[in-house]
Amino acid sequence: MDFELTEENRIFQEAIRDFAQKEIAPLVDEAEENNVFPQQLFKKMGEQGFLCPRYPIELGGGGGDKITECIMMEELNGVNAGIAASLMAQGGLCTQPIYRFGSEEQKQRFLIPAIKGEKIGAFGLTEPDAGSDAASIKTRAVRGGDDYVINGTKIFITNGPICDFVLLAAYTDPTKRGEGINLFVVEKGTPGFGVSRKLDKVGNRSIETGELVFEDCRVPAKNMIGEKEGGGxxxxxxxxxxxxxxxxxxxxxxxxxxxxxxxxxxxxxxxxxxxxxxxxxxxxxxxxxxxxxxxxxxxxxxxxxxxxxxxxxxxxxxxxxxxxxxxxxxxxxxxxxxxxxxxxxxxxxxxxxxxxxxxxxxxxxxxxxxxxxxxxxxxx
Ligand SMILES: Cc1cc2nc3c(=O)[nH]c(=O)nc-3n(C[C@H](O)[C@H](O)[C@H](O)COP(=O)(O)OP(=O)(O)OC[C@H]3O[C@@H](n4cnc5c(N)ncnc54)[C@H](O)[C@@H]3O)c2cc1C
Incomplete structure (x- = not known):
């Protein structure tokens, strides 16, 4: 049993602490004041493998593990929780399903650019009437030819107002509670996908949080994560x-x-x-x-x-x-x-x-x- 961080862990901790103090701390007051995320951080951190520290180096990640990610998150949250949350969504919620279950094409188009900080991601599960009871979401994805047509509303979405893509949860089969859900990558600029409002929060003001709407939004079937309907x-x-x-x-x-x-x-x-x-x-x-x-x-x-x-x-x-x-x-x-x-x-x-x-x-x-x-x- 060994309860100490490894030498490698400690070197990483010092590097991320130094980065957080030099590159993030000076941006905090303005970001909090204006409720605007300093987007330049995505690229800057991506270039150094800090954005997604536990994905493989071949994909642009840091090649670390969960402990590495925890070391990073502790340091970033000590400086500013809002900025840390935005980066956390990028390194976890909106990339992990693509990393673990996505196709090679999805990895090339969305995962690698997200790891490098070239694309900002968001994760859309929560809806106005479905929070803790996530299986009660109403967003629907209906197959039509080579596309899915998506209708629904998502709320409280971290990075929603600034994202290049959202990993969205929708029912392909609403008769199967929970089981009939799939995840789709929906890109900014897709007709029918819009940010209806940016939300004003009590805290974590440096993250941008939004409500997203999908109205007859046609998404290519190849943007669905996983090979079959269900399992999301x-x-x-x-x-x-x-x-x-x-x-x-x-x-x-x-x-x-x-x-x-x-x-x-x-x-x-x-x-x-x-x-x-x-x-x-x-x-x-x-x-x-x-x-x-x-x-x-x-x-x-x-x-x-x-x-x-x-x-x-x-x-x-x-x-x-x-x-x-x-x-x-x-x-x-x-x-x-x-x-x-x-x-x-x-x-x-x-x-x-x-x-x-x-x-x-x-x-x-x-x-x-x-x-x-x-x-x-x-x-x-
Ligand atoms: C700043 C912020 C950022 C967020 N970012 C994202 C994001 O990026 N993507 C995303 O999809 N979601 C996001 N969320 C949504 C977040 O995950 C939900 O707010 C959370 O899951 C709770 O859902 P709710 O707010 O609808 O509360 P509700 O589910 O309405 O719960 C209200 C209260 O009822 C309690 N309750 C509910 N059901 C039960 C039960 N069965 N037993 C006992 N108590 C119960 C809850 O614990 C809570 O105290 C974000 C939320 C916030 C505030």
């Missing part, structure tokens, strides 16, 4: 299982940043004649945060390691997401408390982590849905 739900589950592990590092990075800010503030803020870090009430909060962060990080890496070994981690990936996202809420609440009134002011950075981190018990499966998955996997 399993591809989605496969992708979400991986994504939920990534959430562990997303939560850990945010928690670590909140802890660091809290320590710094507690050393500087003087009340009753001494820095507030001298009060046991503050120190105990910090001790508890540090303990929880250690557990969050260790557990995330353990499950990432299991994933890399090819083990079935459906239960553990939900456990990672549930535990880290819920624990993060307490850490953020305590961080805000340590900051007092200044923390509630927009000029102090803790408010951004507090707003951004609130999302993590909701996206890619709410905490309640993680509990349902864990119960099912435990046979309860």
């Amino acid at each position: 739900f399993d591809m989605i589950t496969d992708t979400l299982t991986s994504g939920r592990i990534t959430y562990g590092s997303r939560c850990t990075g945010t928690a670590q940043a909140a802890y660091d800010l809290s320590v710094q503030y507690a050393k500087e803020r003087v009340q009753f004649g001494k820095p507030i870090i001298k009060f046991q009430a503050t120190r105990f909060k910090l001790a508890e945060m540090a303990t929880n962060i250690d557990v969050m990080r260790s557990y995330t890496y353990r499950v990432a390691w299991m994933y890399d070994q090819g083990k079935n981690v459906r239960k553990e990936s939900s456990m990672v997401k549930l535990f880290t996202a819920e624990t993060l809420q307490k850490i953020l609440s305590d961080s805000m408390q340590i900051h007092g009134g200044y923390g509630y002011m927009m000029e102090y950075p803790i408010q951004r982590y507090w707003r951004d981190g609130r999302l993590f018990t909701i996206t890619e499966g709410t905490s309640e849905i993680q509990r349902l998955v864990i119960c099912r996997e435990l046979g309860l």
